[in-house]
Amino acid sequence: DAGVIQSPRHEVTEMGQEVTLRCKPISGHDYLFWYRQTMMRGLELLIYFNNNVPIDDSGMPEDRFSAKMPNASFSTLKIQPSEPRDSAVYFCASRPDGTSGALTDTQYFGPGTRLTVL
Amino acid sequence: DQQVKQNSPSLSVQEGRISILNCDYTNSMFDYFLWYKKYPAEGPTFLISISSIKDKNEDGRFTVFLNKSAKHLSLHIVPSQPGDSAVYFCAASAGTYKYIFGTGTRLKVLA
Numbered sequence: 695d696a697g698v699i700q701s702p703r704h705e706v707t708e709m710g711q712e713v714t715l716r717c718k719p720i721s722g723h724d725y726l727f728w729y730r731q732t733m734m735r736g737l738e739l740l741i742y743f744n745n746n747v748p749i750d751d752s753g754m755p756e757d758r759f760s761a762k763m764p765n766a767s768f769s770t771l772k773i774q775p776s777e778p779r780d781s782a783v784y785f786c787a788s789r790p791d792g793t794s795g796a797l798t799d800t801q802y803f804g805p806g807t808r809l810t811v812l
Numbered sequence: 813d814q815q816v817k818q819n820s821p822s823l824s825v826q827e828g829r830i831s832i833l834n835c836d837y838t839n840s841m842f843d844y845f846l847w848y849k850k851y852p853a854e855g856p857t858f859l860i861s862i863s864s865i866k867d868k869n870e871d872g873r874f875t876v877f878l879n880k881s882a883k884h885l886s887l888h889i890v891p892s893q894p895g896d897s898a899v900y901f902c903a904a905s906a907g908t909y910k911y912i913f914g915t916g917t918r919l920k921v922l923a
Binding site for chain 2: 804
């Protein structure tokens with residue numbers, strides 16, 4: 695399996711521009727998570743989906759952030775308009791449903807997208 | 813408001829010695845705890861976990877200890893190897909798949 699795939703790996707944009715980050719989860723995984731990593735706050739959960747439906751978006755910082763999962767193999771995280779304080783590494787993760795071993799299954803992370811907003 | 817805290821941003825240990833990474837949490841509803849390891853330019857990978865019904869879980873060189881009364885867990889690596897140099901994240905959950913992560917501790921194992 696190729697693992698969780700994220701694109702682009704690096705994104706540099708100017709303040710005010712729209713940014714779209716993409717994620718392809720591991721095939722067969724029912725849950726998809728979007729995280730943001732910063733030095734000050736570590737890994738923050740932004741939103742997660744179950745079977746393409748958003749379950750918890752309480753971590754989405756502002757209305758400028760939105761996430762979609764149109765099908766089981768694709769998700770996007772969009773920032774519009776972007777600001778310098780959005781600069782961070784954004785991770786996507788997926789996991790299977792816990793039917794095999796409940797919480798003993800874990801989340802599998804992609805390599806991340808490093809976003810720089812100038 | 814950080815519910816999971818890793819107060820040591822970095823730690824250096826000599827190869828062959830024990831590495832001890834610490835994590836504190838505030839939410840008494842957390843019942844499952846995990847450690848993830850992260851190398852540069854890669855995503856975090858799962859290392860070891862522990863349920864709140866246990867106080868210790870061991871996997872090879874890695875042992876996680878849980879002290880529920882102190883709301884504290886620790887990861888012991890014995891013996892430490894240069895390949896263990898990475899950032900280690902502690903995470904916790906309260907009966908769901910939503911993990912709350914700490915800020916991470918950067919471990920450097922010196923050869």
